[in-house]
Amino acid sequence: MPTSYFMPARILSGKGCVKEHASLLAGMGRHALIVTGRTSARANGALADTVAALEKENVSWSLFDRIEANPSIETIREAAALGRAQASDMVIGIGGGSPMDAAKAVAALLTNPLEGDALFAGFYPNPVPPIVCIPTTAGTGSEATPYAILTDHAMQTKRNMGGSELFPRIAFLDASYMMGLPWSTTLNTALDALSHAAEGFLAIRGTALSEPFAVTGLKQMIQVLRELAVLWKEGVPADEIPFVIRESALIGSMFGGITIAQTGTTLLHAMGYCLTYCRNIDHGLANALLMPAYFEFLEKKMPDRMKLLFGHLGFSSAEAFTSFLKTLFVMMEALPESDIDAYAAIAAKAKNMSNTPVPVSLTELSGMFAACRLPSG
Amino acid sequence: MPTSYFMPARILSGKGCVKEHASLLAGMGRHALIVTGRTSARANGALADTVAALEKENVSWSLFDRIEANPSIETIREAAALGRAQASDMVIGIGGGSPMDAAKAVAALLTNPLEGDALFAGFYPNPVPPIVCIPTTAGTGSEATPYAILTDHAMQTKRNMGGSELFPRIAFLDASYMMGLPWSTTLNTALDALSHAAEGFLAIRGTALSEPFAVTGLKQMIQVLRELAVLWKEGVPADEIPFVIRESALIGSMFGGITIAQTGTTLLHAMGYCLTYCRNIDHGLANALLMPAYFEFLEKKMPDRMKLLFGHLGFSSAEAFTSFLKTLFVMMEALPESDIDAYAAIAAKAKNMSNTPVPVSLTELSGMFAACRLPSG
Numbered sequence: 001m002p003t004s005y006f007m008p009a010r011i012l013s014g015k016g017c018v019k020e021h022a023s024l025l026a027g028m029g030r031h032a033l034i035v036t037g038r039t040s041a042r043a044n045g046a047l048a049d050t051v052a053a054l055e056k057e058n059v060s061w062s063l064f065d066r067i068e069a070n071p072s073i074e075t076i077r078e079a080a081a082l083g084r085a086q087a088s089d090m091v092i093g094i095g096g097g098s099p100m101d102a103a104k105a106v107a108a109l110l111t112n113p114l115e116g117d118a119l120f121a122g123f124y125p126n127p128v129p130p131i132v133c134i135p136t137t138a139g140t141g142s143e144a145t146p147y148a149i150l151t152d153h154a155m156q157t158k159r160n161m162g163g164s165e166l167f168p169r170i171a172f173l174d175a176s177y178m179m180g181l182p183w184s185t186t187l188n189t190a191l192d193a194l195s196h197a198a199e200g201f202l203a204i205r206g207t208a209l210s211e212p213f214a215v216t217g218l219k220q221m222i223q224v225l226r227e228l229a230v231l232w233k234e235g236v237p238a239d240e241i242p243f244v245i246r247e248s249a250l251i252g253s254m255f256g257g258i259t260i261a262q263t264g265t266t267l268l269h270a271m272g273y274c275l276t277y278c279r280n281i282d283h284g285l286a287n288a289l290l291m292p293a294y295f296e297f298l299e300k301k302m303p304d305r306m307k308l309l310f311g312h313l314g315f316s317s318a319e320a321f322t323s324f325l326k327t328l329f330v331m332m333e334a335l336p337e338s339d340i341d342a343y344a345a346i347a348a349k350a351k352n353m354s355n356t357p358v359p360v361s362l363t364e365l366s367g368m369f370a371a372c373r374l375p376s377g
Numbered sequence: 378m379p380t381s382y383f384m385p386a387r388i389l390s391g392k393g394c395v396k397e398h399a400s401l402l403a404g405m406g407r408h409a410l411i412v413t414g415r416t417s418a419r420a421n422g423a424l425a426d427t428v429a430a431l432e433k434e435n436v437s438w439s440l441f442d443r444i445e446a447n448p449s450i451e452t453i454r455e456a457a458a459l460g461r462a463q464a465s466d467m468v469i470g471i472g473g474g475s476p477m478d479a480a481k482a483v484a485a486l487l488t489n490p491l492e493g494d495a496l497f498a499g500f501y502p503n504p505v506p507p508i509v510c511i512p513t514t515a516g517t518g519s520e521a522t523p524y525a526i527l528t529d530h531a532m533q534t535k536r537n538m539g540g541s542e543l544f545p546r547i548a549f550l551d552a553s554y555m556m557g558l559p560w561s562t563t564l565n566t567a568l569d570a571l572s573h574a575a576e577g578f579l580a581i582r583g584t585a586l587s588e589p590f591a592v593t594g595l596k597q598m599i600q601v602l603r604e605l606a607v608l609w610k611e612g613v614p615a616d617e618i619p620f621v622i623r624e625s626a627l628i629g630s631m632f633g634g635i636t637i638a639q640t641g642t643t644l645l646h647a648m649g650y651c652l653t654y655c656r657n658i659d660h661g662l663a664n665a666l667l668m669p670a671y672f673e674f675l676e677k678k679m680p681d682r683m684k685l686l687f688g689h690l691g692f693s694s695a696e697a698f699t700s701f702l703k704t705l706f707v708m709m710e711a712l713p714e715s716d717i718d719a720y721a722a723i724a725a726k727a728k729n730m731s732n733t734p735v736p737v738s739l740t741e742l743s744g745m746f747a748a749c750r751l752p753s754g
Contacts, residue, residue: 003389003390003391004387004388004389004390005387005388005390006387006388007384008385008387010381010382010383010385011381011382011383011586012380012381013380013381013382013584013585013586014380207390208390208624208625208628209388209390209628212589212590212593212597212632213589215593216589216592216593220589247585248585251585251586255589
């Protein structure tokens with residue numbers, strides 16, 4: 001069966017890499033639209049570095065700083081309208097997955113009139129302008145994927161707008177911007193990155209060309225999580241998490257991104273989207289809370305493959321992995337019984353269902369939601 | 378220190394992948410120049426598949442089938458002249474490293490007048506037309522690098538013409554084309570791929586972004602070599618080497634290519650170029666014959682790093698690795714003493730010297746050449 005590998009983004013990493021490589025921005029466009037959230041890019045210095053790099057290279061810019069978590073189609077259209085009004089010919093996304101995904105969607109909309117479901121058809125008649133991503137969390141891996149995950153209120157879930165035209169041209173990985181991240185974001189995003197590597201390892205679409213990236217992501221992220229678990233237990237404040245751990249997480253999450261850029265995600269993400277949409281649970285945390293049930297389910301269905309997965313993570317079984325997770329989160333409250341079947345029905349409709357390595361019945365899906373435990377009321 | 382990762386080639390793999398993805402060729406140009414050697418691409422079916430794919434998509438084509446091993450600047454210029462005469466706007470290299478590297482150099486020359494040393498300056502004022510690579514050996518990894526290694530008779534060695542514009546747009550990895558490779562080529566190229574992974578692991582330019590690729594290449598190629606060693610010892614004919622081993626070698630060598638695309642090579646390649654140029658020893662074999670001396674030298678200089686390297690390979694020391702190599706080659710004849718200092722002087726001038734992880738004196742270089750043993754008179 002023919003298989004493929006493609007990840008054309010140029011990755012630049014290290015302290016100060018945005019300023020160091022400012023000249024690369026000059027070749028990409030004349031007016032940049034910077035797409036970010038309300039506060040973090042200002043607080044962590046990424047916005048200032050980007051603006052300084054653009055101004056040094058005489059690239060003019062506009063700012064859209066109202067990307068919310070799990071950006072909606074409406075917000076994306078608003079940002080694209082600003083970009084068109086300013087004749088933007090490149091888009092820079094700064095932040096976690098939400099602003100980076102938004103930057104991709106906005107770039108596509110700058111040159112392509114995509115109405116209704118055409119937004120999710122993955123077909124862009126006109127060339128998409130260059131996209132630059134500057135991650136300021138280590139989880140999504142969006143800087144190395146062609147995906148833009150948007151919230152579709154009509155569908156009551158998150159949907160994937162994608163296409164290889166949406167790969168960033170350049171990604172700048174500077175872990176300095178992560179030094180102020182709180183513990184919750186640090187852990188949730190690390191678990192998101194771990195889920196990408198794990199799901200890429202398990203996905204139907206996984207191949208010999210993608211597996212090395214999955215294994216790299218698995219090993220790097222579990223090492224990061226083990227180090228974080230020690231610091232967390234010791235009560236170390238989040239802003240004292242060492243740069244080397246932050247950087248290792250940033251690189252590990254990029255490998256997770258490269259992985260899912262090839263393989264896509266699986267049922268875990270489909271279920272997670274549901275918890276995020278319906279219960280406003282952070283994306284990485286949603287995946288993490290569903291991991292025990294998902295891994296235990298797969299351990300019964302495909303024990304050999306799961307043994308390999310746990311081997312790369314350094315655990316003997318799903319149970320041992322779950323015990324480790326429980327050192328990071330208290331998982332106690334079940335989902336309301338009345339909602340579970342509805343969640344299962346929504347998750348079953350997601351595209352990533354068909355990429356799950358074993359068939360899953362609606363009853364089994366409900367069973368996984370029923371086994372899920374949330375941290376608190 | 379800022380570091381980077383870039384490998385924009387789209388990799389397509391699997392039996393029949395050229396025909397399967399013929400439509401991708403249509404979008405790339407109107408007249409393809411196919412660059413290959415005299416015989417192998419005809420014998421292994423790669424040329425016929427390529428021509429069929431082009432004709433299906435109504436892309437016209439010309440053939441330059443006189444690329445020699447270690448292609449000279451003169452040959453490249455001749456092929457480029459043919460391409461210009463035919464108004465070629467894409468170049469397809471089919472074969473081992475020589476035709477693939479030649480395709481890149483020819484593509485650059487199609488649109489850029491590069492005289493004298495400008496050929497090696499890595500600067501291409503005009504856009505380089507799209508390059509497609511179809512490897513028919515598993516060693517060079519050229520399909521995933523921006524390098525074109527040419528023989529410079531004036532400099533009496535091989536030189537690297539490079540630049541990110543020379544990355545192939547697409548690489549087709551179909552191990553079917555390797556089923557007829559003789560044992561010598563199979564082993565020499567596998568050792569070349571191993572040397573890429575090992576040198577990338579050791580190179581000064583190695584980073585956290587390149588190391589996962591190096592480790593993947595190391596593990597995959599040593600596994601291939603161990604499997605080949607068993608078959609070789611059992612006297613299995615080369616054309617009975619299983620497809621799965623061929624394909625694993627092809628993917629492993631691609632990971633070696635991705636590695637050196639980031640890190641470059643080191644002294645081992647510099648020394649190897651010398652043996653190839655001066656004694657006409659096949660490139661992969663030249664590297665393999667110098668490996669014992671190089672690894673033993675580094676084991677003394679940087680024991681911890683070499684222990685990690687041997688750990689990934691599953692050996693306890695350079696000596697154990699050399700013993701394994703000796704199951705594949707008889708190494709007996711020393712180089713003529715009178716030539717050794719001259720070889721050392723040539724190798725010392727190579728660019729890859731400065732990428733070697735420890736400083737090396739001329740005396741030490743001569744010592745490594747003196748320790749090298751050739752298979753036969």
